[in-house]
Amino acid sequence: MKTPKCPLCGTPLKAIRGYDVHGITTDWVAGCYNCFFQSSHFWKTKKACIEDMDRLVSLFPPIMRVWPGDKLQVEDGSICEVINVNKNLAMMDVRRGEGRPVFTIADTHVIRWPWELEQEGGTEQ
Ligand SMILES: [Zn+2]
Numbered sequence: 001m002k003t004p005k006c007p008l009c010g011t012p013l014k015a016i017r018g019y020d021v022h023g024i025t026t027d028w029v030a031g032c033y034n035c036f037f038q039s040s041h042f043w044k045t046k047k048a049c050i051e052d053m054d055r056l057v058s059l060f061p062p063i064m065r066v067w068p069g070d071k072l073q074v075e076d077g078s079i080c081e082v083i084n085v086n087k088n089l090a091m092m093d094v095r096r097g098e099g100r101p102v103f104t105i106a107d108t109h110v111i112r113w114p115w116e117l118e119q120e121g122g123t124e125q
Helices: 044-058
Strands: 014-017 024-032 037-044 071-074 080-085 091-095 102-106 111-112
Touching: 024 044, 037 044, 080 102
Parallel strands: none
Antiparallel strands: 014 024, 024 037, 071 080, 071 111, 080 091, 091 102
């Protein structure tokens, strides 16, 4: 299963083991080691915690879930690579392929986001 990225900083989320007052490991929580974003929901198993990550990031608007290097489909049906994301303006710089011109689109011009496209290979980090 592909690990979703932190909606705040883009680092892949991890299942983090919690500690109680006695220092004994307890439940698992989805979180980010980079910026300390963390779910408030604890899980009994690591597997359940990882499965919850998709739900967790799905609570955020798409513009916060897209990162440079992601592929998405735009209005004319072509697949574009994301070069840069302006999360404040909900705009992205994208291009149709290596060496092709970069152009800017709004999030409303996206018809399929990366997580809505067919997954290829296992290259995702
Ligand atoms: Zn983060």
